[in-house]
Amino acid sequence: MFTIEHDFDATVITLVDEAPPGTRPLNEDVVILNFDDRVVIEQMEPGGDGVSRIVLTMEQLNELRLALNLPEGNYRLAPP
Template sequence: MFTIEHDFDATVITLVDETEPGVRPLNEDVVIQSFDDRVVIEQMEAGGDGVSRVVLSLRQLDELRAALNLPEGQYRLARRP
């Protein structure tokens, strides 16, 4: 399950880990905040002691999107002028 909310300066997507009972431990929700210049991905740490946070520039997000659909190798995306 996931939710999408539009805040004043960001779009917030929350991914909820839904799994069959007893299959594996549930992971904490993943919260993705999309701003004009960056994307922030957050998840509570397993012990609940803090939050793990990854900040991606929009360029890094484009590269990640491309990487998900490419075979193993080294790549550089061409930029349009």
């Protein structure tokens, strides 16, 4: 399950872990904040002591998107 909310300066996507009961422990929700110039991915740490945060530039996000569909190897995108 996921939700999408539009805030003033960001679109917020929340991914909710939904495993069938008893199959595995559930993970904390993943929150993705999409700004004009970056994407921030957040998830509560397992003990609830803090939040892990990853910040990606739009270029890094594009490379990640492309990498999901490529075979193993080293790649460099040509400059625009």
